[in-house]
């Protein structure tokens with residue numbers, strides 16, 4: 001079972017997320033355990049402060065090292081596996097599918113959520129193993145980024161999604177975006193489902209899906225194709241699509 005600890009000043013934010021849908025199912029089935037710790041409880045300051053003015057002056061407060069170091073010691077005291085200690089920060093490496101796969105192989109993840117302020121640099125240098133960002137924008141706290149990462153990691157754990165095959169077909173997992181999907185009816189207000197999908201011919205359906213997956217990636221995320229090994233046939237298709245694009 002994967003152990004997930006979150007260190008946050010706003011633990012209530014996690015209740016809905018951990019008690020709904022796939023994350024709840026993962027916990028109910030003992031595939032993952034979630035625990036949120038309020039690191040303010042570890043502050044040795046008499047007013048339970050967790051931040052202080054920056055040395056050298058300037059605006060903004062800085063999260064102090066002591067409560068976070070002590071909170072990490074606390075959640076690792078009983079742990080058997082060496083944890084990944086992950087700092088939520090817009091300055092971190094960009095989180096993506098590959099990172100989710102990498103983290104899904106760990107036994108113990110600790111997510112540290114900042115709020116408003118910066119971190120004392122010694123937290124980055126000596127406490128954490130990873131610094132991750134969910135994108136080039138700034139949020140008020142690390143709680144939402146931690147939820148994003150936890151959700152995408154936990155859904156990859158074997159047995160968490162009902163249908164074992166489903167994460168494999170997802171966008172990014174084979175380097176491409178997912179192919180278009182249709183469901184009933186076959187004709188909705190004159191908008192028809194592609195014939196091949198109604199044919200029952202599995203090989204043709206697979207081939208169509210693969211080609212459409214490639215087309216969609218070419219149209220929306222050509223950057224993903226830079227690392228994708230293209231077959232001769234695929235190169236030909238892309239050439240055709242490029243020509244079609246040029247000809248408007």
Ligand code: SAH
Pocket residue numbers: 087088089090091112113114115116117118132133134135136137138139140141142143145
């Ligand atoms: N002054 C800081 C930003 C503070 S934002 C700086 O310039 O780096 C407050 C907190 O929100 C951060 O400590 C971090 O935990 C979280 N946060 C904000 N944006 C984020 C992002 N894109 N990815 C991950 N965490 C983020």
